[in-house]
Amino acid sequence: MVKASNNKNHVDLENAVIGGSLKQIKCPTSKVSDPKNPELISVWTCDIRPIQTKSIIKLMAEEITPYDEVSLVHVKRLKKLDPEEKTRGVVIRAILCSTEFLTSKAEVCAFMKEKDTMFDEEFSNIQRHELPRFLPPTKETALLWSTQYWPMSWKGNPNHQTLLTTEFDLDIERNMVLKLEQLASEEAKLGKVPIVTIIAKPERSSDELNKPIWQILAIGYDTRHQYPLEHSVMNVIKLIANNELERRQNSTQEEQDDSDNYLCHNLxxxxxxxxxxxxxxxxxxxxxxxxxxxKDSPKTGALGSCYNIGDRDGLNWKFDTWKWINSGEVQKLENIPNINLAKSYNV
Ligand SMILES: [Zn+2]
Structure with missing residues (x-):
């Protein structure tokens, strides 16, 4: 079940957009299918008698699922056939595995003969079926696909929980984007590259209202004309590092022991x-x-466009990435002279 939303903003679950302004950027391995045109995979089905159900489920759990690289968690593995197909008594059709795991019908038969003592080749009616590769994005789509392709298993999309419970103050986010635009515009006027990065710390106002306020810790500009690795992100991290160095030099050993070793932890x-x-x-x-x-960097961007560095298994830290898509601010940025200079740049 998807929990009730904590988010005061409108959440578009299908497109992962909050308040019409912030689009979630996520790794494609956790992506969901396009409801109208899902990417399909092929699987092998096998007809069984009810008495075989237990042994088939065991076989799938022990001998197939751990080794089949195609995930089938979003589909029901067994379905009862309609009455008109029941000339053979009660028949259950099971999805055995993907066609990537066993590539031909002959291989499926050989595998089943070896692994399942109750396998009846004539009864089994081994067939190839196509069904959506990824999770359906909504319950409605799950129901639709269940009639179009095969019964889908719907336990709620885990990412929907994230979207519904991520709280954004869109006014603050918009102000940060406007600040970026103001700074980029000033850079452009000076004939510099209009690429800007801000690092901020989320805090609360000290008055009784206790409102969220973002404290800007550092602003980084692009200075690669001085040195090729001085991209705005690298420069802003360097500023944070310099501030931290100064703080440590002026702090006691005890304060240093308590401090966080990661420069931008949760900033x-x-x-x-x-x-x-x-x-x-x-x-x-x-x-x-x-x-x-x-702005996307279609050729060199490493968060949504290529690589998904911020949301990648195997790295020891992940962070959430969002793209500001509200047309008002996007257009404002597009109007900055030379904003697309960065097309030929790694940003
Ligand atoms: Zn860069």
Missing amino acids: LVYTTHEPCVMCSMALVHSRIGRLVYV
């Missing part, structure tokens, strides 16, 4: 352009909490 990053691989890895290494960017 918030706002940047005009989707960062490159180098910058994204630096953000992982600094353990940021969340990043919002405005």
